[in-house]
Amino acid sequence: MSVKSKKMAMRKVLKVIYLMIAVLILGAGIYVGYIYYKADAAIQHMAAPEKPLATDVLTTNPHEKGSIQPMIFLLAGVDSREGGEGMMNTDVLMLVSYNPDTRSTSLLSIPRDLLLKPKSLPSRKANFYYAYYYIKDKSEVIPNTKQFFSDLLDLPIQHMVVVNFDAIRQTVDTLGGLEIDVDMDMKYTDSADGTHIDLKKGIQKLNGKQVLDFVRYRKSNQGTQESSDFARNERQQQVIKQILDKLGAFQGISQWGKVLDIIGENVKSDIPESDLRQWIFDFPNIKPVQIRSLQMGSIWKSPYVYIDKNDLADALTALRVEAGITTDLKTNFDAIGLMK
Numbered sequence: 001m002s003v004k005s006k007k008m009a010m011r012k013v014l015k016v017i018y019l020m021i022a023v024l025i026l027g028a029g030i031y032v033g034y035i036y037y038k039a040d041a042a043i044q045h046m047a048a049p050e051k052p053l054a055t056d057v058l059t060t061n062p063h064e065k066g067s068i069q070p071m072i073f074l075l076a077g078v079d080s081r082e083g084g085e086g087m088m089n090t091d092v093l094m095l096v097s098y099n100p101d102t103r104s105t106s107l108l109s110i111p112r113d114l115l116l117k118p119k120s121l122p123s124r125k126a127n128f129y130y131a132y133y134y135i136k137d138k139s140e141v142i143p144n145t146k147q148f149f150s151d152l153l154d155l156p157i158q159h160m161v162v163v164n165f166d167a168i169r170q171t172v173d174t175l176g177g178l179e180i181d182v183d184m185d186m187k188y189t190d191s192a193d194g195t196h197i198d199l200k201k202g203i204q205k206l207n208g209k210q211v212l213d214f215v216r217y218r219k220s221n222q223g224t225q226e227s228s229d230f231a232r233n234e235r236q237q238q239v240i241k242q243i244l245d246k247l248g249a250f251q252g253i254s255q256w257g258k259v260l261d262i263i264g265e266n267v268k269s270d271i272p273e274s275d276l277r278q279w280i281f282d283f284p285n286i287k288p289v290q291i292r293s294l295q296m297g298s299i300w301k302s303p304y305v306y307i308d309k310n311d312l313a314d315a316l317t318a319l320r321v322e323a324g325i326t327t328d329l330k331t332n333f334d335a336i337g338l339m340k
Helices: 003-046 128-136 138-153 166-174 208-216 229-248 253-266 273-281 309-322
Strands: 071-078 090-099 104-109 159-164 178-182 186-190 195-199 202-206 267-269 290-294 298-301 304-307
Touching: 003 253, 003 267, 003 273, 071 138, 090 229, 090 309, 104 229, 104 309, 128 138, 138 159, 159 166, 166 208, 166 229, 166 253, 178 208, 178 229, 195 208, 202 208, 208 229, 229 290, 253 267, 290 309, 304 309
Parallel strands: 071 159, 104 290
Antiparallel strands: 071 090, 090 104, 159 267, 178 202, 186 195, 298 304
């Protein structure tokens, strides 16, 4: 082969290489653009205009555009499966405080069977009130439920997030499962809603369905020990911590593709769209590095749970301090089922 022919062949090879690089760059650009498009679609589905609390007592520092302020939000988990127990009753209720300066979070689980006695509504279990407001006005269920618990607990809850339980199953599968310390053998079957729980005690890797069974398990009809709401609260917090750790390990928005699909379909909130976008895109940098579980002593007297007044006061104070709230606690403890 002549020198000229060799040069022409080399040019062809280089052109092919350059073309391949261009295609890869273009493909990567299209993929990233598609991920951002999916992120926007998911965020628009989850977000809603923020409605300020009406009560003057429940105020915090003004929100500064572009910054993340200390906050408290209410997390609710619902089982909306047809035939599911309780339908729109909240199977999980959790108060969460977050301080961006210390990157710390505190979790306080509200027992679903806790007796609440608000003046303007009937006395019921804590998990009743989301369903009550949902039936009354579906479009206003989040702000109304948030306001209810804000007033009841004298707690300035900035946001509420409602998660369909199926989001847990799908997210855990997407993350490749979780290493869970199952605290007891768990067996339960219910053909009405398709529930089939069969877990063995011990540390093991669970898939999405098994993790959902783990956090929901309460009673057994196949000979295993029953679980209290208090043990369920601990399990729920264990799962939340692990999911946050795995999401925090994501490098950039490109890894969020499937997760964004899941949360877009299964999560609703009153968080403004601009804030939600900022939090998701910057999650590795704002993810809490300290997560504290707040505990309350409690007893079960069928059909209600009653909690220790001092423990509740201490837990509410801890949430307020972490969120930078300096006003005195004025919770109406008469409206809450307390241990005698």
